[in-house]
Amino acid sequence: MFMENNKPGDTTPLESFRHDSDGILIRGNDYYEMCFYTEILHVEASGSYSIFYLRNGSKLIAARRLAVVDQKLPESHFVRVHRSFIVNWHCINAYTGTTVRVGDKWFPIGDCYRKKVLDCLNILDTLN
Numbered sequence: 001m002f003m004e005n006n007k008p009g010d011t012t013p014l015e016s017f018r019h020d021s022d023g024i025l026i027r028g029n030d031y032y033e034m035c036f037y038t039e040i041l042h043v044e045a046s047g048s049y050s051i052f053y054l055r056n057g058s059k060l061i062a063a064r065r066l067a068v069v070d071q072k073l074p075e076s077h078f079v080r081v082h083r084s085f086i087v088n089w090h091c092i093n094a095y096t097g098t099t100v101r102v103g104d105k106w107f108p109i110g111d112c113y114r115k116k117v118l119d120c121l122n123i124l125d126t127l128n
Contacts, residue, residue, distance in 0.1 A: 024072065027046040035060065037077040041102050043069055043086040079120045082110040 007057045023036035035052070045066035046052045052060035062069060070080050079089045081100060094101035099108055100117065109117050 037074065037088065038090070040073075040078075040088055041091050041105070042088065042105070043073070043078075045084040079108050079113075081113050081115055081117050089117075092121065095121060095123070 009047050015079045023039075025032050025034055027033060035054070039055050041053045041055060043066065045055065045099050046061075048063065050062045050064055050069045054060070054061065060104055066080075066086065068082065070078075070086055073086065075089060077088055078086050080086050087107055091102045093103070099106045101107070
């Protein structure tokens with residue numbers, strides 16, 4: 001079961017997802033609603049739920065564990081950075097070595113995810 005939360009207090013049950021080349025279709029009560037990959041900033045685990053944070057400030061709450069969501073999202077847009085977080089790597093705007101920033105939010109990089117995160121980043125080191 002999925003919940004959509006576009007405005008405070010406004011929730012609509014959602015049931016399942018489908019893939020499209022540019023986004024993921026999330027089934028609402030009577031229809032599938034497109035959520036474009038470029039609109040998803042990050043996904044956060046919350047127990048047995050996953051919370052999708054979108055560019056417009058809205059959230060989608062899916063009754064699926066982050067591991068399931070991770071399998072549904074394409075590597076061409078998303079990277080798992082921590083056991084609790086998946087980020088849209090196109091939206092990463094800062095990196096410290098142990099964290100990445102998307103917008104104003106910092107995310108820790110778990111040791112087992114570090115190599116995959118670094119593979120997504122195009123890092124130019126400065127030499128002294």
